[in-house]
Amino acid sequence: MKIQFLPDDVTVDAEPGEPMLEVADRAGVSIPTGCLMGSCHACEVELDDGEAICACISSVPPGREKMTVNLYVDPAW
Template sequence: MVQVRFLPNDITVTCEPGDLLYDVATQAGVFIPTGCLMGSCHACEVELSDGGELVCSCITPVPSTSVTVQLLSDPTW
């Protein structure tokens, strides 16, 4: 089990490595906008704060170590 922390909400949840970030967020009550749910539209893009990497949460699995996810705000979505 690993911890995923969502900012700016400051919500931390425990989940299995390999779970999709989007699914973990949804189960935790954290809203991430979506479009295609296949990673093509980038509506669900979030920033992994430990490395600043931008990823699509709908196709990105939780790593095997704890991670902080910075939610982004895109007025287009």
């Protein structure tokens, strides 16, 4: 599967089940983290379908050829 990270427009290959933070790291994309348990939402990103996920506890889903991950930073975090 191809994963495109926005706004940097970086695309990387990933395997289903691969941790999202590892995919981002391999792509050279930084996703901020806090608790690494999904509680603090510092690592929250938005998928191309509008769903918000915590990247620290999420993995690449199966059954898709391409996915877009929109990164945004909460300046208050």
